[in-house]
Amino acid sequence: MTGNGTKVIAAVLGDVGARTPALPEAVRSFTGYVPFAEGASGHDEDVSAVVTMHVDGDAGVARSLDLAALLQAPVEAYLVDERRQWNDFTPPVIAQVSFVHRKPDLTRDEFADHWSNVHTGLARTHHPGVCRYTQNVVIEPLTPGAREIDGIAELSFRSETDLRERFYDSDAGKQVIRADVREFIDVPRGWRLLGREIRLRGPLGS
Numbered sequence: 001m002t003g004n005g006t007k008v009i010a011a012v013l014g015d016v017g018a019r020t021p022a023l024p025e026a027v028r029s030f031t032g033y034v035p036f037a038e039g040a041s042g043h044d045e046d047v048s049a050v051v052t053m054h055v056d057g058d059a060g061v062a063r064s065l066d067l068a069a070l071l072q073a074p075v076e077a078y079l080v081d082e083r084r085q086w087n088d089f090t091p092p093v094i095a096q097v098s099f100v101h102r103k104p105d106l107t108r109d110e111f112a113d114h115w116s117n118v119h120t121g122l123a124r125t126h127h128p129g130v131c132r133y134t135q136n137v138v139i140e141p142l143t144p145g146a147r148e149i150d151g152i153a154e155l156s157f158r159s160e161t162d163l164r165e166r167f168y169d170s171d172a173g174k175q176v177i178r179a180d181v182r183e184f185i186d187v188p189r190g191w192r193l194l195g196r197e198i199r200l201r202g203p204l205g206s
Helices: 059-064 067-071 108-126 160-165 171-184
Strands: 006-012 027-041 049-055 075-087 094-100 130-141 151-157 191-199
Touching (some): 006 059, 006 067, 027 094, 059 075, 067 075, 094 160, 108 151, 108 171
Antiparallel strands (some): 006 049, 027 049, 075 130, 094 151, 130 151
């Protein structure tokens, strides 16, 4: 199931502090994931937030945004094809946001097909604590120097207990998920952020 509108996801690499982004009219929704607990892992720079934006208009509007100026920090940003798989809960939640690479023997289309049409069913069965799952297939990078990324997964949880204790339904389920992930994702090349979700109407750090 694909979401509506044009979506941008950006990793914020500088200290955003408590500044409030002045959002242009084209940005109709803006969500931030602010690190907590172990925060970002696998990235060689400090990541102060990951933000997602739904933009009115086509991809050209998204490409025209000055994201570094908007977020007042260096960013790695991507235009994505959003595929909302399920949503059982809507208020702010805890999320694991994973930036992944496809296996080198797969095309982008083969990677996306496996992710949406094979992995989703396994995730629904074996991730009982995941209340919302969105797959974002990267269309193109939007900022110079953005590292190569093929997909960005947003896995959301109602609570830290669900994250820590109900990520998998069983040890056997964990093995099924990990075996399937190895079929289409080059795991060591990716990175992830554990964050608290903030629907922005005020400061990013609030």
